[in-house]
Each structure stands twice: as structure tokens, then as C-alpha cells.
Amino acid sequence: MVSSSSLSLLALLVSLSANILAAPHPSSPVSLSMNLKRRAPEARSADDINAWAHAHKLNVEAKYGNAHKTGKRSSGQNLIVNQKADSSFFGSVAVGTPPVAYDVILDTGSADLWLASSTCTDSACDGIPTFKSSSSSSFQNKSTEFSITYGSGAAAGSLGEDVVQMAGFSVSNQVFGVCDQVSDGLLNSPVSGLLGLAFQTIASSGASPLWETLASSGAWDQPLMAFQLTRFNNDSQVQELEPGGTFTMGATNTSLYTGDIDYNDIPDNEESYWLQTVSSITSQGNAITISSGSSALAAIDTGTTLIGGPADAVAEIYANIPDAEAGTGQLDGYYIYPCSTNVNVTMAFGGKSWAISNADFQAEQLNENTCMGAFFSLSTGDNAPAWIVGDTFLKNVYSVFRYNPASVGFATLSSESLAMNGVSAAVPSATIGSVATVSATASAGARDANNGAASMLSLGPTLSLLVFSMTMLLLRLV
Numbered sequence: 072m073v074s075s076s077s078l079s080l081l082a083l084l085v086s087l088s089a090n091i092l093a094a095p096h097p098s099s100p101v102s103l104s105m106n107l108k109r110r111a112p113e114a115r116s117a118d119d120i121n122a123w124a125h126a127h128k129l130n131v132e133a134k135y136g137n138a139h140k141t142g143k144r145s146s147g148q149n150l151i152v153n154q155k156a157d158s159s160f161f162g163s164v165a166v167g168t169p170p171v172a173y174d175v176i177l178d179t180g181s182a183d184l185w186l187a188s189s190t191c192t193d194s195a196c197d198g199i200p201t202f203k204s205s206s207s208s209s210f211q212n213k214s215t216e217f218s219i220t221y222g223s224g225a226a227a228g229s230l231g232e233d234v235v236q237m238a239g240f241s242v243s244n245q246v247f248g249v250c251d252q253v254s255d256g257l258l259n260s261p262v263s264g265l266l267g268l269a270f271q272t273i274a275s276s277g278a279s280p281l282w283e284t285l286a287s288s289g290a291w292d293q294p295l296m297a298f299q300l301t302r303f304n305n306d307s308q309v310q311e312l313e314p315g316g317t318f319t320m321g322a323t324n325t326s327l328y329t330g331d332i333d334y335n336d337i338p339d340n341e342e343s344y345w346l347q348t349v350s351s352i353t354s355q356g357n358a359i360t361i362s363s364g365s366s367a368l369a370a371i372d373t374g375t376t377l378i379g380g381p382a383d384a385v386a387e388i389y390a391n392i393p394d395a396e397a398g399t400g401q402l403d404g405y406y407i408y409p410c411s412t413n414v415n416v417t418m419a420f421g422g423k424s425w426a427i428s429n430a431d432f433q434a435e436q437l438n439e440n441t442c443m444g445a446f447f448s449l450s451t452g453d454n455a456p457a458w459i460v461g462d463t464f465l466k467n468v469y470s471v472f473r474y475n476p477a478s479v480g481f482a483t484l485s486s487e488s489l490a491m492n493g494v495s496a497a498v499p500s501a502t503i504g505s506v507a508t509v510s511a512t513a514s515a516g517a518r519d520a521n522n523g524a525a526s527m528l529s530l531g532p533t534l535s536l537l538v539f540s541m542t543m544l545l546l547r548l549v
């Protein structure tokens with residue numbers, strides 16, 4: 072968290088550079104990287120935090136409320152960006168012919184890809200790279216309406232189909248939403264949209280998600296994708312954008328974790344969200360009562376900042392923390408506690424138990440002595456999991472999302488991974504290229520995908536703090 076005198080850490084975008092350069096490895100697997108971006112810091116008031124916390128809870132609840140053959144198998148890596156002190160994590164996809172790179176939230180809690188359209192005249196689209204379908208010779212309009220509703224607004228447009236590349240892979244006919252209506256504050260520059268990484272069964276578009284097309288077609292060395300997410304929320308010098316860690320498609324990166332990956336199957340083969348069953352939670356060394364059945368189901372969600380769970384269990388977590396109190400007003404559902412308390416919460420999903428660092432538990436500092444914890448009470452709809460396990464947890468583990476057998480795995484972060492936490496880095500160049508194409512119409516082998524369409528944006532100073540993690544706002548209209 073921040074120092075007691077300065078409440079905050081949130082920051083603003085100053086500039087972004089997203090040059091793309093192809094760097095195909097001479098032999099597979101191909102390793103690719105993209106730009107990391109930095110922003111200047113900005114203070115955030117307690118009121119802002121309260122308002123944000125309130126919106127976060129409502130929005131997570133809203134979110135959960137109510138091919139072709141490939142050539143050779145491969146794997147690839149996309150370096151990601153940590154936005155606003157761990158609020159969200161985004162990567163880059165390249166879309167169209169010639170390919171243009173867009174920053175997209177990497178969201179294992181949803182299954183649609185969508186981008187803001189160049190025809191969007193809403194203020195929400197000001198200053199962000201938008202997709203111009205007429206600039207892509209391979210774009211095909213599906214002339215089907217698409218909409219996603221958020222806790223505080225909506226994005227709508229039409230479905231299209233185009234070449235989409237990421238981490239060295241290419242899908243020639245990826246269906247995605249091109250949104251010309253975007254509510255204020257839904258996109259947090261430089262992010263242009265969202266890449267859903269959950270299963271097709273929950274896609275609003277009905278389309279196969281990029282990752283699932285690649286995994287099911289055998290494009291990957293291994294049918295899995297993995298994340299290492301950085302922590303900056305206890306860094307008082309945090310910038311708006313910091314290095315976010317790594318997203319690997321088709322393999323795990325053994326330099327980023329140690330020991331075995333502890334996999335647990337998705338219960339009952341319900342491939343929708345990346346579901347797990349919460350088997351144990353401890354707080355300050357004491358076991359919390361976990362109900363069985365549906366109230367133990369959890370979605371492992373890179374697109375949610377904090378951790379939401381059933382009210383009873385969350386209350387029990389805080390009952391072990393001296394002087395913790397339920398929040399009121401906009402902090403309803405959250406808890407506050409003395410910042411001086413070192414909190415140790417662990418979670419298990421059938422296998423090993425994983426500790427959440429005090430730095431992550433301490434989600435916000437409200438004033439000199441009072442902090443807000445990362446667990447909040449959540450009421451999801453009947454068809455949604457009771458727990459939403461977001462980045463608060465995921466920053467503490469190497470996480471693996473395995474297509475077959477459908478499961479989620481966690482492993483201990485390596486010292487190399489841990490060494491990236493809180494370490495600002497220069498903005499590297501984005502890298503993209505196609506290695507394993509998924510369609511007969513896409514080019515074979517590696518090719519350059521040099522473009523600068525998304526580079527050098529200069530952005531205005533104000534972004535809504537209420538929406539500093541846009542994926543928290545996603546509500547699916549299934």
C-alpha cells in the first residue's frame with residue numbers, strides 16, 4: 072500500500088508506445104514480446120476509493136449476475152501491462168490486414184473479444200486506439216448485432232470477422248465485436264477492448280474465443296495458457312502503467328515458477344468460467360467455514376481486481392482480524408481494519424494451500440490507520456459461481472488454465488518472477504508475428520507484422536476512477 076500520508080497510487084496515462092516488431096525465433100517455440108507502457112502517478116482521495124470500491128462490488132455482481140487445421144504446434148509469450156496499481160492487466164492483439172495492435176484486458180472471466188470502433192463518436196472512445204474495419208482488407212462484416220452491458224453502461228455494435236494475432240499465433244476468421252456505442256468510462260485508455268479467455272459456452276457472440284480455437288485445433292505444444300502477474304499496489308512510486316508479467320500460450324514458462332503445478336479439474340466438466348471448488352480458506356491461521364456445493368464454486372478471473380465471496384465466509388475471514396469492521400455507505404460489503412495488522416489469508420481449491428500476501432490483502436489505504444481488505448461480500452446470480460477469485464490471489468501464484476483435461480493449476484512463483492514485483496521498467500517494443508496459422512487463408516510460417524497504428528497516443532489527464540478496472544464492469548447478456 073501507499074505511505075500513510077499519501078492516500079494514493081492511482082495514476083494517469085501520459086503516453087503509450089506500441090511499436091510492433093516481428094521477432095520469430097529460428098525454431099519453435101517462438102517467443103514474442105510486446106510493449107510495456109508507463110504513466111505518471113496521480114493521487115486518489117478517500118472519496119474516490121470509496122466510490123470505486125462501491126462500483127467494484129456492484130460491477131462484479133453485475134458481471135456474474137444473472138476451424139481449421141493448424142500447421143506446426145508452438146507456444147508464444149505476450150508481455151502484459153499492469154494498469155493502475157494492479158487494477159487490471161492487459162495484453163496486445165493484432166487485428167486485420169495489415170495487422171494493427173490493440174491493447175485488450177486479458178479476462179479469464181468472460182469469453183468475447185471486442186474492440187471500440189473507429190465509428191464510435193462517444194466520448195468514451197476519445198483518445199483510445201479504435202478499430203477501423205475499412206482499413207483491413209480481410210475484415211468481413213457479419214452484420215449481426217453485438218452488445219455487452221456493464222454495471223454502469225454498455226458497449227454495442229456489430230460482429231465482424233478478421234485475422235487476429237497474438238503471441239505468435241494467428242486465427243484468420245476470429246469473430247469479435249466492433250463497438251460503436253461505448254458508455255462513458257468503460258474503456259480506460261490505452262485499452263481498446265477486451266479479450267475473453269473463458270469458454271465459448273459463455274460467449275455472448277456465440278463465437279469460439281481465440282484461445283479456444285488455438286487450443287482445440289492443436290496449434291499449441293500443450294493445450295494450456297498461463298499467467299504470471301506482477302504486484303505494484305504496495306509501491307508508493309507506482310506509475311499508471313507498469314510491467315504486468317507474462318501471458319504464455321501453449322506452454323508454461325519454467326523460468327517463472329518452481330516445483331509442480333497443482334492442477335484441479337473444473338468440477339463436473341462445467342466448462343464455462345474457469346471454475347474451481349474452494350476447499351479451504353484460512354485467516355490468521357484459523358480455518359473458515361466453507362459451504363459445500365454451489366456456494367463453494369469459484370471463478371478464477373484475471374479480469375477482476377479483488378476477491379468476492381459469500382457474505383458469511385467473508386465475515387468469518389475478517390472476524391479473525393482484530394478491530395476489523397464492516398464498511399458502510401459505499402463501502403457496504405467491504406471491510407476496514409487497522410493497516411498495522413499483518414494479515415495472512417490462504418486459499419486452497421482441492422490441493423495445495425496458497426497464501427495471499429499482506430500487500431495484496433491490503434487493497435486500499437483509506438486514511439493513516441484504516442485500510443480496506445481485498446475480500447468483499449458478493450451476491451452473484453443463481454448461475455454464477457459464489458466466489459470470484461481475482462488478481463489479489465493470482466499475483467501470488469503462477470496460474471495455468473488448461474483446456475484438456477479442463478483444469479486450473481497453480482504453482483509457486485520463481486525468484487525470477489518475484490523479482491519483477493514493484494520494479495519499474497522501460498517500455499519495450501511490442502512484438503508480433505504469426506507462427507502457427509489456424510486458417511488456410513492466413514499466411515504460412517512467420518511473417519513480419521510491423522505496424523505502429525496504436526503507437527504514441529497522448530491522452531488527456533482524466534479518467535474515471537470508478538472504472539479503473541474495466542473488466543470488473545462486464546455484464547454478460549447471454
Ligand SMILES: *[C@@H]1O[C@H](CO)[C@@H](O)[C@H](O)[C@H]1NC(C)=O
Pocket residue numbers: 102147148317324325326327
Ligand atoms: C519466460 O519468461 C521470461 C520472462 O518474461 C522470458 O524472458 C523468457 O523468454 C520466457 N521463456 C520462454 C521460453 O518463453
Ligand SMILES: *[C@@H]1O[C@H](CO)[C@@H](O)[C@H](O)[C@H]1NC(C)=O
Pocket residue numbers: 188204212213214215229231249
Ligand atoms: C456492419 O454492417 C452493419 C449493417 O448491416 C453496419 O451497421 C455496421 O456499421 C457494419 N460494421 C462495420 C464494423 O463495418
Ligand SMILES: *[C@@H]1O[C@H](CO)[C@@H](O)[C@H](O)[C@H]1NC(C)=O
Pocket residue numbers: 353355356357415416417426
Ligand atoms: C499463514 O497461515 C498458514 C495457515 O495457517 C500458515 O501455514 C502459514 O505459515 C502462515 N504464513 C505466515 C507468513 O504467517
Ligand SMILES: *[C@@H]1O[C@H](CO)[C@@H](O)[C@H](O)[C@H]1NC(C)=O
Pocket residue numbers: 305306307428429430493
Ligand atoms: C510489497 O509486498 C511484497 C510481498 O509482501 C514484499 O515482498 C515487498 O517488499 C513489498 N514492497 C514494498 C515496497 O513494501
